[in-house]
Amino acid sequence: MxxxxxxxxxxxxxxxxxxxxxxxxxxxxxxxxxxxxxxxxxxxxxxxxxxxxxxxxxxxxxxxxxxxVAAPCPNFPRCGGCALQHLDYGRQLEHKQATLADLLGAEGVAPGRWRAPVSGPRFHYRYKARLGVRVVGGEPLVGFREGFSNRVARMTDCLTLARPFAAMLPELGATIAALREPDRVPQVEVAGGDRDFVIILRHLGELDEADLRALSGFEGRTGVRVFLQSGGYDTVQPLAADAPSSLTYAVPEFGLCLSFLPTDFTQVNPAMNRRLVQRTLLALAPSPGEHVVDLFCGIGNFTLAVARLGATVSGFESAAGAVARAGINARRNGLAGRAEFAVADLYDARCPTLPDADCLLLDPPRSGAGPNLERWADSSRLSRIAYVSCNPRTFAADAARLATLGFSLQEVGIFDMFPHTAHVETLGLFVRGGVAARG
Ligand SMILES: C[S@@+](CC[C@H](N)C(=O)[O-])C[C@H]1O[C@@H](n2cnc3c(N)ncnc32)[C@H](O)[C@@H]1O
CATH class of the missing domain: 2.40.50.140 (Nucleic acid-binding proteins)
Incomplete structure (x- = not known):
């Protein structure tokens, strides 16, 4: 051709x-x-x-x-995991903030105040990732996909993965190569907690006894636990049947310890997550006696911090497993009396009416708040909305929708959850009335 x-x-x-x-x-x-x-x-x-x-x-x-700057990682620019390793770090932050400002400007939204960008660890921050696996000429590659291709980058180390995951890459490649059908392992996911580090090995074929021994040896040599996934997420189970299946992370600023399964959504960068939870609660400032609705609540990452401050809170989320874990987390942290959780598909226009609230906390996926935002905001009791976003485009579009509903963007700022990548995480506080936000 x-x-x-x-x-x-x-x-x-x-x-x-x-x-x-x-x-x-x-x-x-x-x-x-x-x-x-x-x-x-x-x-x-x-x-x-x-x-x-x-x-x-x-x-x-x-x-x-x-x-x-000289890219600190030798895998750049071939590896598609990072896009900005060649840009001075301060300029990375400026670029991300400018990206958000341009998108808000294009929507006619003028924030009342810009908060300084918040950043944390620049390397080895990534506790969640999906890595590709490919056997090329007998050599197994485990890593991020290359840019503009489905190929797996050849990497023996990684500056963004949490250290135990970066360090295990050669060992994991060698272990997969020794399996009976290495080319039937298409991907590995990693999930880390404060103490435990886990991989979920997706396998399309049967694993035999020798394979299971090889994987068990990998666990012993690296300290990284193996979970196996033969089909959908419901098939994920630990290699050692008697091993605990959950991990934990703490948010000490709120005296919280949350437990989760490796398949649950958790924020990629735990150090930045703590800052994000703190700043979100500082902005929203829920007080005892107030009721907060936390939409897209996952395992209760923000919800339980709200409850810790003395407000009551209802969390909604579509993943039933996460909702179950959120309830367990509320009980274990002594907050069951103030936090309740329910399963709901929040993108479904038939989603039931939410409880009346003084504040909303939104942390949706990349596609944004979805079709029900107008309905949620249409309550005279609602005075403020904290919106945590992983996509500045949908954040800006939703900010414009909120402006037409009488909510102005009082303050906004970026959180550098994924240094060296182009990803922009945003926290915005919307208040009823306030500065004119629609241009
Ligand atoms: C960015 S995560 C935030 C989770 C949580 N706030 C946290 O900080 O860990 C978005 C969450 O939205 C949930 N979600 C995705 N689609 C949804 C839907 N249609 N209805 C409700 N929740 C949904 C995901 O399962 C995920 O837990």
């Missing part, structure tokens, strides 16, 4: 996209490349074409931007 364009292009980078790619144009066509910064002239191999845009990977230019 004839190629529909050149293998390599040279272009001036005019912008840094919200995906961390350097943006420019060649003959009027948009080009986006990894490892390219505004102000640089770069040569990039074209790796993908989609909807008229060419995507590629740039060679580091001789005349580099003053914002460029």
């Amino acid at each position: 004839a190629r529909r364009g050149p293998r390599e292009v040279t272009f001036e980078v005019t912008d840094l996209g919200d995906d961390g790619l350097g943006v420019g144009a060649v003959d009027g066509r948009e080009v986006r490349a990894r490892n390219a910064l505004p102000g640089e002239s770069v040569s990039a191999r074209v790796l993908k074409r989609r909807r008229g845009v060419w995507f590629g990977a740039a060679d580091t230019p001789e005349a580099a931007s003053s914002a460029r």
Whole structure:
């Protein structure tokens, strides 16, 4: 098949996209490349074409931007796990805040106040991840996918994975290579708690006795526990039948210890999660006697902190297992009297009416608050909304919806939950009335 364009292009980078790619144009066509910064002239191999845009990977230019640093990780830029390793860390924060500001501006939302970006550990912060597995020429690769491809990056270490996971990569590759059918292991997920580190090994074929012994040896050598997954998430179970299946993390600022299963949603970066919970509760400031509704509550990460401050709180979440764990966490932390949980599909327009509340806490998936936001905000009792977002686009769009409902964005700021990636985590506080937010 004839190629529909050149293998390599040279272009001036005019912008840094919200995906961390350097943006420019060649003959009027948009080009986006990894490892390219505004102000640089770069040569990039074209790796993908989609909807008229060419995507590629740039060679580091001789005349580099003053914002460029030597990427600390040797896997950059091939590994798709990080997009901004070549950008000075302070500039990474500026870029993320500017991305959010541009999106809010495009929606006509003017925040009352910008909070300074909050950051934490820059390396080895990642306690949750999905890694690809691929056997190439007999050699097993375990790692993040490469950019613009389904290939698994060749990596023997990782600067973002929590240390026990980064350190286990060679051992895990060797263990998978020794299995009877190594090419029937397509992925591994990792989940870490304060003390325990777990991998979930997805396997498409049967594992025999020798395989189970090999995996048990891996546990012994690395201290990382193995869970097996033969089908959907309901098939996940520990390799050692008598091993505990849950992990825990503490939020000491609120005297909380939460337990979770490796398949539950938990925030990727525990140190930043603690800051996020603290700042969210500081912004929302629920007082005893008030009622809070926590939507997309997971295992009770924010819910129980609200209850600890003396307010009553109702948490809603679609994952029944997480709701069960949230209830257990409430009891174990002595908060069952103030926190209750229910399963609900919050994206379903038929979702039942929520209890009346003084404050809402929203922490939705990337797709944002969903179709019921207007219904939730339509209560004269509701005075403030804390919105934690993992997608600045849907956050900005929802901020505009809230503005039309009379809620202004009183303050907003980014949390650097995923340093060196393009991911932007946001906390916004909306209050009824206040500054005019719609332009
Ligand atoms: C970003 S996580 C936040 C979880 C929790 N607030 C925390 O900090 O750990 C989003 C949560 O939304 C839940 N979720 C996804 N789709 C949902 C839906 N349609 N209805 C209710 N919850 C949903 C997920 O299971 C997940 O727990």
